[in-house]
Amino acid sequence: MLDVQGLQAHYGTSQALFNVNLSIGSGQVATLLGRNGMGKTTTINSIMGIVKPSGGSLVFDGAQLKGQASFKIANLGIGLVPEGRQIFPNLSVRENLVATASNHLGQSTPWTLERVFELFPELQTRLTSMGNLLSGGEQQMLAIGRALMTNPKLLILDEATEGLAPLVRKRIWEALDRIRQTGLSILIVDKNLHDLVRLADRHFIIQRGETVWSGTSGELMADEAARGTYLGL
């Protein structure tokens, strides 16, 4: 589904990514882990074409992403739940959900408002509220719902539960588990390893812009040295 090899990226003359490698199979859940400032958001933004990669290869569903505009990458079937959620503040919940909705890839059981409300009933009760009046948890549910409404093949979440209360975090993990059961591929950046190892098939750890470890949840839990060295856990 997604295969990133030797990814490099720069901010001006400063190199942020040196050699990021990761791959996600169809229907798989993968995580991108690493301490603060190691390049997780830069990797995601490079996949989305928000940061222009300066080297390497990024193949999604057979298409090379490198050099493509962000809207084209999104149209290929990648839905992003960005860091900080980036809800449209002056649109209502309903408008946020439908503004970018589409099923141009012709998914057989597309995400609709009804399905999103089934996943997050909280959103239905706030249908006419403006985006900027929602709580952090509601905004995150809305950001996930908005991405699902584009009917992607791959959902990417940057900081899936950052800054959320434990009960809301639990709701997000439950929702991601249900989304996974629909067969959607998911790439998650988050710090809650405990929840991630339950949800994900594979993990990729980056350190200073380079993939330094990859493996299954079982391998990550067994590798105390890797967790200590690369994640401080």
Ligand code: ATP
């Ligand atoms: P965090 O968990 O803190 O969000 P991260 O792993 O997502 O961190 P990035 O935000 O991708 O890391 O940052 C990787 C490196 O790139 C860091 O050294 C950071 O200072 C640098 N960087 C990120 N954004 C920019 C920018 N817009 N301009 C210049 N340097 C940047």
